Amino acid sequence: MIEFINVEKRYGKDVLALQDINLSIEQGEFVAIIGLSGAGKSTLLRCINRMHDITGGTLLVDNIEVAQLKGKGVRKLRRRIGMIFQSFNLVTRTTVLKNVLVSFIPDLPAWRKITGIFSKEHKIRALTALDQVGILDKAYVRVDQLSGGQQQRVALARTIAQNPAIILADEPIASLDPVTSKQVMDDFKKINKDMQISVIMNIHHVEVALEYADRIIGIRTGEIVYDGHASEVTPEILDYIYNGKLDEIQDEFEEKEKEAYV
Template sequence: MIEFKNVEKKYPNGTAALQNVNLKIGQGEFVAVIGLSGAGKSTLIRCINRMHDITSGQLMVDNVDVTGLKGKQIRNFRRRIGMIFQSFNLVTRTTVIKNVLVSFVPDLPFWRKVTGIFTKEHKLKALEALDKVGILDKAFVRVDQLSGGQQQRVALARTLAQNPDIILADEPIASLDPVTSKQVMDDFKKINKDMNISVIMNIHHVEVALEYADRIIGIRKGEVVFDGESDKVTKHILNDIYGGQVEELKSSMEEKSAHV
């Protein structure tokens, strides 16, 4: 479904964010992208929905070269791809259901966009999405009254409401405690399995990546240095991905968990 062919991404200052990336990701896969900060993980997933443009190579989604899409074509293409951010990107001073209904705005006629009036069908779809992530009872609660984990679930429900084929998640549990992180990751896994939605996740938590993802892509200095099944990942492979910093990484993660 998604194919990177000799993809490179260079920033205007000459920094090579991605180099010679060749990957194929099939429909329904759960993929975790791991590596040090600055390795190119976020850039990789943000190229898929054209948040970043590649410098050379080809990026195909369902045999369509996404680099050639323009204007309305890009907007229509992005409707198929949900994006989950670490910062949630919610309007906190309004209700949960209104945040989910935002996913329908691009398809509304002008008068509905102006008045903010949604159809009964839209409201039912929003409630169904909230039910899928276990927070239907919070539908009419203001977002700023929710915990961080609940807010991330609202963001996930908003994405589900648009009925995507692919969900891209950029550090979705980075600001959450271990217990809440598990709940959110359970949601991602359930959605992946029950709805056959591809999940491609950039994540710092190595243990979590290995537990939940079917496939691991390891990035170092913009290059893919490992691509394989989660249960094939060894300490040697992790040291290769993280440049020998695995023990330091584990210690810092354990210390962070101890203070939560």
């Protein structure tokens, strides 16, 4: 499904964000990418859907070389790859349903794009996606009336409505409290198992990554330093991935979670 072969990513001449990345991810896997801030986690994730271009090596998705795609090819790739952001990226002054329907716009004929009229089939698919993440009852509620966790579930529904093969999630629970984070992660796990959608998640919460992901990829200064099953991750491995700073990072996140309750 996804294969990195000696991939490199540079920003300008001096910043080497990724180096010698060799990685294969099969359909249906739940993969968590962990490491310090600035280690290259988000860069690796965003190379998959061409939000960032690699500067060396080969990146394949379904045996198609991503770097060679242009125009329609890139758009077609992105239709197969859903993206979930920490900031939700929703239109807050309109309804939940309309936010999910947005996922169909790229495939609509021009007259539907102009009029904003969606077919019955599109509406059924959107409502089904909302049901799959447990917020069907919020379909006609304005997004700005929802909690942060509910908004993230709207973003997830919008993504699965486009029927992707892959979901990329960039810190999807970073701004959520622990209870809400569990609800959102349960949704990701359910979608991964029930729909066989590959989930590749960049995440700071190590304990959450170990609980939900099948596979852990540890990145340190742009290199993969661990790739294995979540059950095989030891304190020594985490210490190496985080360069001895894991306890410090965990304390920082605990403080942020306390603030989420205020």
